[in-house]
Amino acid sequence: MSKTKELGFELNLDFKEDLADEAIDAFLDAFLKEAMEANGLGYVGGDDFGLV
Template sequence: MATNRSRRLRKKLCVDEFQELGFELTFSYKEGLDLEAISEFFERFIAEAIENNDLGFIGAADYGFVCLGKRGSVSAEQRAQVEAWLQKGHAELAGSTVSPLLDVWYPENPVNA
């Protein structure tokens, strides 16, 4: 595809100045934890860390992708808030990882400055 694109096309393709950012999450739970405890933790996570920051989560209880709840990009501050919430010492979690900000539509592309 040509790199000399119109503004309208760049917006439609979510590239260049219209790039949208998000981040990946992985969770590992303590061994022997029952499904109900995992479900309760995950519901708390969605309500407190995701919805309270106007974010959206796509995935499951062990892996997912966080993006903005509307069109646009996740800010570094929003990412840091989710990461801080996960590090508060939840009894259910054995660990979690939060990726750096990534291009939502084209994860292989670098993030624009």
């Protein structure tokens, strides 16, 4: 039987107040695809706080 260890951390995202919703959405889409999925990581949360 193999033991798998899972590690995680909290992630807080702060955006400039005057940033358009479209820019935030574009960032989040790229973040999920290029940072999370590309590295075999998972993200659970919203646009300002989550767990990796």
